[in-house]
Amino acid sequence: xxxxxxxxxxxxxxxxxxxxxxxxxxxxxxxxxxxxxxxxxxxxxxxxxxxxxxxxxxxxxxxxxxxxxxxxxxxxxxxxxxxxxxxxxxxxxxxxxxxxxxxxxxxxxxxxxxxxxxxxxxxx
Amino acid sequence: xxxxxxxxxxxxxxxxxxxxxxxxxxxxxxxxxxxxxxxxxxxxxxxxxxxxxxxxxxxxxxxxxxxxxxxxxxxxxxxxxxxxxxxxxxxxxxxxxxxxxxxxxxxxxxxxxxxxxxxxxxxxxxxxxxxxxxxxxxxxxxxxxxxxxxxxxxxxxxxxxxxxxxxxxxxxxxxxxxxxxxxxxxxxxxxxxxxxxxxxxxxxxxxxxxxxxxxxxxxxxxxxxxxxxxxxxxxxxxxxxxxxxxxxxxxxxxxxxxxxxxxxxxxxxxxxxxxxxxxxxxxxxxxxxxxxxxxxxxxxxxxxxxxxxxxxxxxxxxxxxxxxxxxxxxxxxxxxxxxxxxxxxxxxxxxxxxxxxxxxxxxxxxxxxxxxxxxxxxxxxxxxxxxxxxxxxxxxxxxxxxxxxxxxxxxxxxxxxxxxxxxxxxxxxxxxxxxxxxxxxxxxxxxxxxxxxxxxxxxxxxxxxxxxxxxxxxxxxxxxxxxxxxxxxxxxxxxxxxxxxxxxxxxxxxxxxxxxxxxxxxxxxxxxxxxxxxxxxxxxxxxxxxxxxxxxxxxxxxxxxxxxxxxxxxxxxxxxxxxxxxxxxxxxxxxxxxxxxxxxxxxxxxxxxxxxxxxxxxxxxxxxxxxxxxxxxxxxxxxxxxxxxxxxxxxxxxxxxxxxxxxxxxxxxxxxxxxxxxxxxxxxxxxxxxxxxxxxxxxxxxxxxxxxx
Numbered sequence: 001x002x003x004x005x006x007x008x009x010x011x012x013x014x015x016x017x018x019x020x021x022x023x024x025x026x027x028x029x030x031x032x033x034x035x036x037x038x039x040x041x042x043x044x045x046x047x048x049x050x051x052x053x054x055x056x057x058x059x060x061x062x063x064x065x066x067x068x069x070x071x072x073x074x075x076x077x078x079x080x081x082x083x084x085x086x087x088x089x090x091x092x093x094x095x096x097x098x099x100x101x102x103x104x105x106x107x108x109x110x111x112x113x114x115x116x117x118x119x120x121x122x123x124x
Numbered sequence: 125x126x127x128x129x130x131x132x133x134x135x136x137x138x139x140x141x142x143x144x145x146x147x148x149x150x151x152x153x154x155x156x157x158x159x160x161x162x163x164x165x166x167x168x169x170x171x172x173x174x175x176x177x178x179x180x181x182x183x184x185x186x187x188x189x190x191x192x193x194x195x196x197x198x199x200x201x202x203x204x205x206x207x208x209x210x211x212x213x214x215x216x217x218x219x220x221x222x223x224x225x226x227x228x229x230x231x232x233x234x235x236x237x238x239x240x241x242x243x244x245x246x247x248x249x250x251x252x253x254x255x256x257x258x259x260x261x262x263x264x265x266x267x268x269x270x271x272x273x274x275x276x277x278x279x280x281x282x283x284x285x286x287x288x289x290x291x292x293x294x295x296x297x298x299x300x301x302x303x304x305x306x307x308x309x310x311x312x313x314x315x316x317x318x319x320x321x322x323x324x325x326x327x328x329x330x331x332x333x334x335x336x337x338x339x340x341x342x343x344x345x346x347x348x349x350x351x352x353x354x355x356x357x358x359x360x361x362x363x364x365x366x367x368x369x370x371x372x373x374x375x376x377x378x379x380x381x382x383x384x385x386x387x388x389x390x391x392x393x394x395x396x397x398x399x400x401x402x403x404x405x406x407x408x409x410x411x412x413x414x415x416x417x418x419x420x421x422x423x424x425x426x427x428x429x430x431x432x433x434x435x436x437x438x439x440x441x442x443x444x445x446x447x448x449x450x451x452x453x454x455x456x457x458x459x460x461x462x463x464x465x466x467x468x469x470x471x472x473x474x475x476x477x478x479x480x481x482x483x484x485x486x487x488x489x490x491x492x493x494x495x496x497x498x499x500x501x502x503x504x505x506x507x508x509x510x511x512x513x514x515x516x517x518x519x520x521x522x523x524x525x526x527x528x529x530x531x532x533x534x535x536x537x538x539x540x541x542x543x544x545x546x547x548x549x550x551x552x553x554x555x556x557x558x559x560x561x562x563x564x565x566x567x568x569x570x571x572x573x574x575x576x577x578x579x580x581x582x583x584x585x586x587x588x589x590x591x592x593x594x595x596x597x598x599x600x601x602x603x604x605x606x607x608x609x610x611x612x613x614x615x616x617x618x619x620x621x622x623x624x625x626x627x628x629x630x631x632x633x634x635x636x637x638x639x640x641x642x643x644x645x646x647x648x649x650x651x652x653x654x655x656x657x658x659x660x661x662x663x664x665x666x667x668x669x670x671x672x673x674x675x676x677x678x679x680x681x682x683x684x685x686x687x688x689x690x691x692x693x694x695x696x697x698x699x700x701x702x703x704x705x706x707x708x709x710x711x712x713x714x715x716x717x718x719x720x721x722x723x724x725x726x727x728x729x730x731x732x733x734x735x736x737x738x739x740x741x742x743x744x745x746x747x748x749x750x751x752x753x754x755x756x757x758x759x760x761x762x763x764x765x766x767x768x769x770x771x772x773x774x775x776x777x778x779x780x781x782x783x784x785x786x787x788x789x790x791x792x793x794x795x796x797x798x799x800x801x802x803x804x805x806x807x808x809x810x811x812x813x814x815x816x817x818x819x820x821x822x823x824x825x826x827x828x829x830x831x832x833x
Contacts, residue, residue: 013435084400109409
């Protein structure tokens with residue numbers, strides 16, 4: 001059974017690429033456009049990994065990450081933050097809130113796929 | 125003379141009593157024959173006896189009068205002469221009275237002469253020292269006036285002791301005859317937020333308590349906005365007294381309005397060029413890489429990716445164009461930051477936040493080598509608010525501060541035990557607008573943290589049931605430049621810093637020592653002597669006394685258009701004529717200025733009731749009320765010299781050895797009054813009158829006090 005990846009980003013131009021890449025890598029993909037949708041999808045879609053942008057409408061990525069970590073049911077869900085906020089301090093904050101990886105934009109798609117594969121194989 | 129009459133009456137009474145007793149002794153238990161004989165004898169000798177009695181009485185009266193004239197009165201005057209001598213060493217007693225008294229007066233005058241010689245000698249030495257002091261002062265003034273920065277020297281109460289012209293230029297907001305908003309003896313809190321100054325002083329006090337920091341020069345920096353909108357960077361260094369205790373501070377101010385504007389623009393540009401372009405670049409790069417990685421994708425997909433690249437490239441071009449035109453989407457109004465040792469910050473936080481209900485502990489995990497870039501005032505204020513909310517809502521009575529290094533960042537941790545803090549609640553608190561100090565700035569904790577280029581994280585550990593509010597902050601490089609060894613404690617030695625010991629002026633004014641209060645000494649010239657009959661003020665002159673020092677430069681000198689013709693008699697007195705008053709401002713526009721000039725001081729005038737009456741006549745029309753206490757040199761002179769008959773300003777000035785210059789101009793009379801008043805302060809002290817309250821009470825006991833205009 002293939003792993004499920006939830007893509008949370010409000011910019012369609014990146015979502016198209018990410019969706020295509022994840023599908024080509026053989027994962028089942030769902031999309032959320034804002035923080036609230038993301039939390040709703042956590043329940044309905046039950047992803048194994050979340051690609052999470054920081055700047056989102058309604059709830060930002062940091063908050064979503066914190067909410068995911070607060071719920072013990074989602075202990076095993078991997079969170080990869082993807083953000084244009086690339087300063088050390090924001091990376092540090094993301095990791096402090098329990099993200100498994102913090103990738104700053106722009107990023108290499110190869111590295112991203114490798115990172116996702118590594119995290120999901122850890123999990124298996 | 126009352127006393128003389130009383131003494132004479134007593135003497136006469138005593139004499140009558142003696143004679144009565146004599147008769148009683150003669151006439152008691154004698155036989156009737158002897159009594160008849162005695163009566164006959166007395167009747168026969170009555171006329172010469174009566175004459176004798178009259179003579180004795182007369183002689184006694186004359187004797188007593190002589191005694192008064194030649195002994196007692198000269199002695200009483202001599203004792204007044206002694207008091208006068210202390211004020212005016214050129215004073216001599218007039219030779220009068222009996223030989224012995226004359227001899228005494230002679231001795232007194234000899235003593236006075238040697239006293240005067242001594243006094244002159246001391247005076248000469250004082251003048252010599254003063255000249256040296258004045259030279260130092262002028263050198264300092266010249267130095268200060270050359271400085272590009274504005275400099276203010278203040279005592280701990282925030283009273284300005286010294287300032288340069290640059291400071292006047294920077295801080296002055298109004299231009300009128302009453303002068304500028306800063307001046308000797310005025311409060312610095314009128315121009316700079318009180319909370320900031322107190323905060324900076326606390327920081328300096330803390331640095332001074334650090335024994336391991338003997339080598340560094342305690343100082344504090346902050347940035348603030350002035351009433352006129354200018355942004356200034358302030359550098360505060362302490363002024364120490366002989367015992368090495370803090371008793372004032374020097375503020376160096378620099379106008380950085382333009383720098384801040386430039387910095388903000390640059391910050392905003394940088395921000396948009398990094399964060400915004402990162403996003404666009406990421407989208408392009410992901411699309412390109414996907415296309416290259418999967419060359420076999422269908423045409424529809426390929427078109428989609430090409431559209432993304434096209435779209436994002438255009439967005440990028442627009443962003444760069446906007447950045448060039450300076451229309452950034454991110455208003456970067458970054459506050460200027462100070463560099464500070466982390467341990468100092470923790471100590472400040474602890475002191476500011478700790479209260480009876482909340483105990484603050486510091487954790488062992490405090491990294492003493494950390495330096496941070498902060499706006500410590502805003503941070504402590506906003507963190508204090510957060511702690512107060514946490515303590516209140518979660519019944520927390522103990523919190524811990526920690527500070528540690530995490531690679532290139534610092535973690536400032538605030539931790540406590542108890543149930544977890546809901547995210548929404550925390551966010552609401554972080555975004556509550558707090559009035560910082562006097563309310564010029566409204567900031568939220570999250571804005572403060574963002575301003576420090578920091579981030580905050582809330583972490584909860586379910587196992588230990590502990591919460592941690594962590595602020596991530598950039599680390600600053602330690603300031604090596606600050607480690608300057610001080611050879612000697614740097615204390616300026618060249619100015620009158622007596623004001624350092626002055627107590628607050630508003631509280632308990634009556635208990636203020638006369639020698640320590642600030643005064644506005646003033647005089648008015650008028651069209652006539654009857655304010656109720658329409659006489660008006662035509663001139664106000666005033667100057668200030670601060671800490672027993674007359675400030676001749678900070679004076680108020682203004683002619684006033686009275687709106688009526690001057691009489692020839694009054695022109696003859698003050699030398700002002702109608703032509704001179706033509707075009708001068710009216711009393712309605714002058715009184716507010718004079719009121720501001722006299723603010724927070726005690727008023728002093730000669731025959732003050734007269735001048736006050738003129739001021740009070742205008743109260744209703746101008747709405748200006750002079751409510752401060754008033755001292756009157758006329759009344760004080762009576763307190764000091766009750767036996768002197770003349771209490772005109774001239775008479776007092778002559779008695780006290782004050783030169784009379786420029787009389788009958790308002791400012792000239794105000795100067796004479798001020799000098800006379802200064803001479804009176806030690807004389808009042810001899811009478812046990814030390815405070816404003818004492819002086820006002822003594823004034824009320826004098827006979828003139830009941831005159832009203």
